[in-house]
Amino acid sequence: MAKVDDLLGQNNEGIEDSGEVLTYKRTFAGWQKNFIYWFAIIMSLFHLWINTIGVMPEIQRNAMHFGFVVFLGYLFYPMRKKWADKTLWLDIILAVLSMAAAVYLVLFEDALHARNEVPILRDLIFAGLAVILMLEVTRRTTGWLIPALAGFFISYALFLGKVFLGVWSFSGVTIERLLYRMYFAPDGLFGTIATISSTFVFLFVLFAAFLLKSGAGEFIIKLAVSLLGHTTGGPAKMAVFASGFMGSISGSAVANTVGTGSITIPMMKRMGFKPQFAGGVETAASTGGQLMPPIMGAGAFIMAQWTQISYLKIIGVAFIPAVMYFLSVAFFIHLRAKKKGLKPLPKEDLPKVTEVLKEGWNFFIPIGVLMYFLIKGNTPTYAASMGIISIVIASWFNKGTRMGPKDILDALALGAQNMVSTGVILLCSGIVVGIVLMVGMGIKFSMLISTIAGGSLFITIVLVALASLILGMGLPVTASYIVLAVLAAPSIEMLMLKDHLIANFGLTAQQALDPNIVNNMIGLIPKEVSEGSLLAAHLLIFWYSQDANVTPPVCLAAYTASGIAGSDPLKTGLESWKLAKGLYLIPIMFIYDPAILFQGPLIRTFENIITGTVGLFVFASFFEGYYFRIINWVERIILAVTAVLLFWPERLTNIGGIILVVLMWIYCTKIKAKKTEEIPA
Template sequence: MTDLLNASATSQERTQKDIDSETLAIKRVLSGPTAKIVYFVGIICSLFHIWINTFGIMPEIQRNAVHYSLLLFLGFLQYPLLKRKSDKSIGIDYVLAILAFAVGLYLVFFEDALHARNEVPILPDLIAAGLAIVLILEITRRTTGLLIPALSVFFLSYSLFLGKYFNGLWHFPGVTIERLLYRMYFAPDGLFGTIATISSTFVFLFVLFAAFLIKSGAGEFIINLAMALMGRLTGGPAKMAVFASGIMGSISGSAVANTVGTGSITIPMMKRIGFKPKFAGGVEAAASTGGQLMPPIMGAGAFIMSQWTQIPYLTIVGVAFIPAFMYFISVAFFIHLRAKRRGIEPLTRDEIPKVREVLKQGWNYFIPIIVLIGLLMLRYTPTFAACGGIASIVVASWLNKHTRMGLKDILDALSLGSQNMVTTGIILLCSGIVVGVVLMVGMGIKFSMLIQDISGGSLMLTIALVALASLILGMGLPVTASYIVLAVLAAPAMTMLGTSTIAAHMLIFWYSQDANVTPPVCLAAYSAAGIAGSKPLPTGLESWKLAKGLYIIPLLFCYTPILFEGPLWQVIETAVLGLGGLYCFAVFFEGYNQRMLNWPARFLYLACAAAMLWPDMRLHAVGAAVFLTGSALELTVFRPVQPAVAIQKE
């Protein structure tokens, strides 16, 4: 047990270094001069973003261009052209890194000259714009695969010439190549537009905040605290995974990184007390996926949503708390029932660290979180709050002799934050191409009209189409890119049908997470399978079952006031009865409540789940009454049936 807990910090640091924020792309093993260059450029990159988001003054598009230059420079050195023989392509990668750095800075130095010519681009402008697009497509291919670049190329082609071959609603006469390059490079709705702004401000600083927390040892503290609080409960290590993954996922913003980081500790514990490997992997994948739904950070999604909808960031994280809490509790329901059904005992007292000792060693880690949340509640901007949080991590580390950060630790965290940001930043920058074309050709309105035609004006059918689209997109797109594409295409259709803006975007954001846990492509589940030693597909199916709240809870956004769009008592009533419905749903799947259940009893609980989740208070009352009556009968008339043989610890 001690070895496992002591290994947590190492696993977290390894995760941050070796696993991308939203993909499983393999990085080059850096050594020699290249490692030093990446290290120091990473420090410069972080310092630039801190400066420009605090005291620095620079036009938005120029700031985003520098952001592009620094991330792509790091990206081409980290992700080789030749995956298996990375040393053979190092020369080409250096050339592309320097070229990417130059084309980004070209805009900084020559934008004023373009304005002096009344926005008439000359040949060097067009060459720089073309190279900027080609380079972002290539580095995106290296980091995330072919789908995002292919999607971007399709949208670019549609705007140039493909659109004229479509009939009716989708016909578009096309624009000139000069016009397209100008819009993608110099205009505020292209490569360096809104999405790049989100990347260079909110997202970068919170990724840096996470890097400082991890480097200061917060990962180990979170694991230890979760064990101390949850270890004595039935299925304690699995519930610990839910607790730890919720906190770590909110900080890291990555389901895959969270799975590998916390899973390397929690999955062996779950297996040791008697959970099957595929279930242990499924628990970690489902819990880690929920990390991106948990305030106050919520990965990159909350920042994108706030910028897109102009809804204050604090409002978004405020209304997101209850649904996120419900999701994690729903995963814990499955764990509790499975543990009871299999007769799995809690950990022994000797195996569990004492809460007092854990808090004594890491109490100072609460300070940065309190500072961050406090600044947000005082209505400071998220960028200011993130910078304040980063500073407070360093100061707080000095209050405990076990966690003090020296100059080397601070420099390491600065470099680590930039390197962790590369993949996420590249995804967002490349997504700017898709968003720019969609806005330029009016595709969002057309897509909304198409959805309305197919759904016949039915909100439920529209939601089903959005869920299907998110699953298909998620097979090849990271969750951030999937949310951006769906938000720009499908959110208008939902708002036209009467859904509030925040409910529409929150539903799309939740559904964009489903590819992490839904076969056949579920990166978080497959990552967990590698740690658990289980087969990927069965592990994916387990995670898909455990994450049912990911599909059910978003329906409440559109049909109930759970996002604080009604009286407080209705919000509370919806949340409480919703939890009851999620519990009944877990009972149906596990076939166990107080005793093993036959199929008629299981379907009765399924009916209770539907009644308590349906937006009708009369059905809520009926469902709750049947559920309580059934549970009481199990305890009295039918004696609880214990498992025949308790699972022995390995």
């Protein structure tokens, strides 16, 4: 494997990643480092215990999850970077207060129930403390936007709603009522979102930490080198392959960019790709990692909880669209390499696939165990727990990957520390979701979108895409999905069900777009129709919430990649935006024809997969200006029309698109052959 190590080149170190965001993070040494190490281990062991054999009321478990996450959050993230050393004592106090706010609920929740849910002053003090500490640690971890958004919703519930007119008017609630709902009720700070964070998300983050600690990351890179290194644009295609696997494990585009980009970007540059293109490829590929089963981003677990659609079904229907996305990025790479005449890496310098698989075949066992328990019908938390155990056992099947006690402890500590930023985002999002539900803002927002869009599904999708882009300028991906899902998903679902309601229940178009009427009739709609619309709506928002990573002016993953590539951040962002076009196109495909999500006749599913994939290739050719040869603008316009025909959800237009693809192929290859003959020997 010496040649592989030479190919990988130097790794870019010193880039600090905190999950979904890049921010300054304290480093510790001596006894402080040891304390945090063992505290993180205890945190992971607590979550393993409570999600397997432990018994604790849900709200108390979530409160302890809050205590652990926020405690580490205050220690890791200082008030300001330049004050990191001076304010450590203050942050220790805030960390202890955070744990105290969690323990208080565990100790005194029963006393509140004994008083018939009437809080006393002490209850309200600790409730207010929990909310304030949550907002401040979120500001430190992610910036101002999430706590500002939460602050706006709190103000709306207390007094700001009285200022608004019409449907947006809200009479307000008392501060006592608000604090009770945020602290003690199942729809506040320790509600549904906290449940998802303390169960599914934490265990899968821990699963990923164990997998990476066992050496899976290096194996994935080497496997990508051996499989794709010798192909056209090999190093860039390796980034796509590696990022697909690594991203599905890490669940973070930024972490994925740092982890694989530090290896793949230098290789792409050495092959001849421009730095901004190399950074754009890694960004687009890393963004897709959260779309790839079996371990998708945290939003997928939220989706399963909110829609009550099994996580197994979600990853089952999400697999094909995710593969199509990665193919769309690979198409851009292949066409760019052909256009520039870049040569692949020599095969003799690459490891053999059999050698790589011999070294790391055991890494497939945990993924197999995870899928086995999911398919068997076990909960995702149980499947993840079994997967963690299987990682340790599987590591012993290979001499080079065996995990000892120290490796296991390191993985426990790493998982807890990796969870801090994601946990903070999810917990603070719980405040927003709780207030949205309390004031009924979801229905109001759906009515607003329906009014602006005029009942047009396409305009609604455009509005959601714009909203996701704006939110993504300040919100991490998961928070963006949560906000959009709670506000916009009902609108998309209603519009998808509109034709069915009109045709089968005799409703008018206006009645079919009334949230109250639709909600009352959901039970009368066939399950496959209602569930298909619900899943497609949430998947579209989940996909569009990823665009913040690749779309300027604020594209965190692209800026991270530009730092590794040594390229201009804006140019890298523009390249990643172009390469990630599948992120916008594929959701439109499954919204207008959910057959691609296996909702409908199987023959139509295969037709959509084929025509959609060909359409993505044609679309990439249009953008790159290369279709078996360099093409002019007239030919590019023809390709654009061809792509539209292939994407259009009608069999007749799809056939027309395929015919144009073949005719353009014959035409371009003949022209290319003719020009080759004209070149003198």
